Amino acid sequence: MSERNYRPCAGVMLANRQGRVFAAQRIDSKDIGAWQMPQGGIDPGEEIQAAALRELAEETGVTADLVDIIAAMPHPVRYDLPEELHGKLWGGKYRGQEQHWFLARFKGEDADIDINAHDPPEFCEWKWVDPEDLPGLIVSFKRDVYRAVVREFRELI
Incomplete structure (x- = not known):
């Protein structure tokens, strides 16, 4: 497994004016309640930043004109897939993801968010949450990444 690379990925921590962040429940993991921020x-x-903004638009309908990029993590963060997912995701090509994260301030209104913007949609539900609550919503193998993102951006939210 160690000879496999990490899938390059970009994500956005989308913060509203009230200091809460966007989280959405994945359709394909609804039974386990897997929530995440926009990423791909x-x-x-x-x-990298263009990829993050593309993923944000595809997954939430929030286009680049509705956000201000506030910060970028100075280094990517990685996670490894659990053993039971090896070979099931991304054609078995990757051992996990190397994620580049951006903090963006949402300038729009909740009505501008459309989790059905992409066909097929990735999410079935979304909500604004306190940043500290994010790691508890995410699947266990991504929790350390989310803790690092919250630590990095908390003071700027």
């Missing part, structure tokens, strides 16, 4: 793979040749 970086296409070959795509700039």
Whole structure:
């Protein structure tokens, strides 16, 4: 397993004016209550911030004009997939993800959020949560990543 690389990924911690952050429940993991922030793979040749904004728009309907990028993590963070998911995700090509995170201030209104913007949608429900609550909502193998993102951006939210 160690010879496999990490999938390059970009994500956005979307914060509203009240200091809460966007979290959405994944459709494919509804039975276990897997929530996450908008994130996804970086296409070959795509700039990291552009990938983050593309994923944000695809997964939430929130376009780049509705956000201000406040900060970027100075380094990517990684997670490894649990043993039971090896070979099931991304064609078995990756051992986990290397994620680049951005903090964005949401300038729009809740009505601007459309989790059905992409076909098929990735999420079935969304909500604003306190940043400290994020790690408890995420699947266990991503918790350390979410703790690091919250630590990095908390003072700026």
